[in-house]
Amino acid sequence: MTKKIKVKTTLVEMDGDEMTRVMWQMVKDKLLLPYLDMDIDYFDLHVKHRDDTDDQVTFDAARAIMKYGVGIKCATITPNEDRVKEYSLKKAWKSPNGTIRAMLDGTVFRKPILVNNIKPSVSSWKKPITIGRHAYGDVYDNFELHIPRAGKLEVVFTPANGDKSQTTFVKDFPSAGIVQINHNMEQSILSFARACFTYALAEKIDVWFSTKDTISKIYDAGFRDIFDREFANNWKDRFAKAGIEYFFTLIDDAVARIMKTEGGILWALKNYDGDVMSDMIASASGSLAMMTSVLVSPNGWFEYEAAHGTVQKHYYKHLKGEETSSNSMALIFAWTGGLRKRGELDGTPDVVKFASQVEEAALETVEGGIMTGDLLLLAEKKPSNKKVNTEGFIDAIAATLKKKLHG
Numbered sequence: 001m002t003k004k005i006k007v008k009t010t011l012v013e014m015d016g017d018e019m020t021r022v023m024w025q026m027v028k029d030k031l032l033l034p035y036l037d038m039d040i041d042y043f044d045l046h047v048k049h050r051d052d053t054d055d056q057v058t059f060d061a062a063r064a065i066m067k068y069g070v071g072i073k074c075a076t077i078t079p080n081e082d083r084v085k086e087y088s089l090k091k092a093w094k095s096p097n098g099t100i101r102a103m104l105d106g107t108v109f110r111k112p113i114l115v116n117n118i119k120p121s122v123s124s125w126k127k128p129i130t131i132g133r134h135a136y137g138d139v140y141d142n143f144e145l146h147i148p149r150a151g152k153l154e155v156v157f158t159p160a161n162g163d164k165s166q167t168t169f170v171k172d173f174p175s176a177g178i179v180q181i182n183h184n185m186e187q188s189i190l191s192f193a194r195a196c197f198t199y200a201l202a203e204k205i206d207v208w209f210s211t212k213d214t215i216s217k218i219y220d221a222g223f224r225d226i227f228d229r230e231f232a233n234n235w236k237d238r239f240a241k242a243g244i245e246y247f248f249t250l251i252d253d254a255v256a257r258i259m260k261t262e263g264g265i266l267w268a269l270k271n272y273d274g275d276v277m278s279d280m281i282a283s284a285s286g287s288l289a290m291m292t293s294v295l296v297s298p299n300g301w302f303e304y305e306a307a308h309g310t311v312q313k314h315y316y317k318h319l320k321g322e323e324t325s326s327n328s329m330a331l332i333f334a335w336t337g338g339l340r341k342r343g344e345l346d347g348t349p350d351v352v353k354f355a356s357q358v359e360e361a362a363l364e365t366v367e368g369g370i371m372t373g374d375l376l377l378l379a380e381k382k383p384s385n386k387k388v389n390t391e392g393f394i395d396a397i398a399a400t401l402k403k404k405l406h407g
Helices: 016-031 047-052 056-068 080-087 096-104 185-201 219-234 238-240 251-258 269-285 312-319 329-346 349-367 390-406
Strands: 009-016 040-044 070-072 107-110 130-136 142-149 152-156 166-173 177-181 204-212 245-249 266-267 291-296 302-304
Touching: 009 056, 040 056, 047 302, 056 070, 056 096, 056 166, 056 251, 070 204, 096 245, 096 266, 096 291, 096 302, 107 269, 130 185, 142 329, 152 291, 166 177, 185 204, 185 219, 185 238, 185 266, 204 219, 204 251, 219 238, 245 251, 251 266, 266 291, 269 291, 291 329, 302 329, 329 349, 349 390
Parallel strands: 009 040, 009 070, 070 302, 130 266, 204 245, 204 266
Antiparallel strands: 107 130, 107 291, 142 177, 152 166, 291 302
16 A cells, blocks of 8 residues: 655644534545544534533634644534534533634635536626635624613723723613624734735735625724725735735625626625625535635634534434435535645645645546535536435545546
C-alpha cells in the first residue's frame, strides 16, 4: 500500500448529530483515513454529550481550535423544547456554533459548490456568490423577556467607571407582550469588516455590504459607518489596484440586485441576515448540502463545517433501517477545506494537493451522473444519471479518488 500522507499539525475534530454524524464517519473511513496519517484532537458535540458535560465540551473544542489553529466540525443540534424532551436534556442549550463563533470572534464565509450539470435556479448566476456572515451578536446572543401585564419598559446602562447610571425609556405596554434586545461590539464589527476585505482581496472579488440603516439609525448605521471608515482608511487603494470594488446599499436593494448579478462577489451581512441569505444562495445554487462554510478569526484560527443541519428526517429513516440518499458533499468539503488550510499553514503541499484531489473526485462523480436524490432532481437529464444511496455516493467518490491517486 502507498505510504500515507502525513498531516504535520494536529487537527481539531468536532463530531455531531443524527444523519450527518453517520455520514461523517463514512467520509473519514472511506476518503481520508486510508490515505492520511493525522493526529486528531477529538471532541464529541453530540447533543447528549453536550448535556452530560453541561456544554463544557463545546468550550473545550473552541479552545482547542485556538491552540492548533484549524478545526473541522460536523453539523449539530441546537435543541428546542421538542429536542429537550426527545433527548431527555437538562435544558435547551445554546447553539454550539454560536458559542464557538463568539469565542473565536470570527466571520463565517459560505460559498456554494457548483457542478457543471446543475444550473442555478437564478439564470443570471454564472459564478459562486460567497456570503460573509458576521458571527457575533444579533438574535444569537440577545436578551428576551415576556412582559406579563401592562407596564413601562426601561433600559438602564451603568458605566463601569462609576459614573451615574443612564435610564432610557423604551415603551409603555398597555397589555402583555414580548421584548428582544440585540447588542454588538464595535471591535467585533471592525474584525468583521477587516475579515471581509481581506477575503475579497485574496479572492479578487467585489464586496457588497448591506443593512437597513434607514430604519436602524444607530445599530445598522453603526455597521455601515465602521465598514466605510475601515475601507477608506486601509483598503481603498489596495482594492483599486486589484481592480475590485466595495459597495454599500440597503439590504432590500441588495436582495433585488443579487437576483440579476452574474455572481463572483462577496456579500457581507449581519449575523441573522447572513444565516438566512446563505440558505437562499445554497438552495438556488442547487442544494443546501452543496454549501461550504468556514469561520475565519482575526487571530488566525479557522473552523470548517457544512452549512446545513443534521438531516433529521433521513436520520429517522436510517434508525428504522430504511434506505436514505443523503448528500455528503458539504461534509466532504469541510474536511478538504480544513486539510487545505492545515497544509498551507504547515507548508505541506502534499496535504494541499490531496485536499484538492478529493474535491475533484467528488465533483467528477456528480458530473459523471452518480448522485444522491436531491441532486438528481436538479441535474441535466441524461440516461446515464444514477441515483445512489448515502453510502453508495461516498463509495463512488472513493472509487473516483482511488483512480485519481493510483491510476
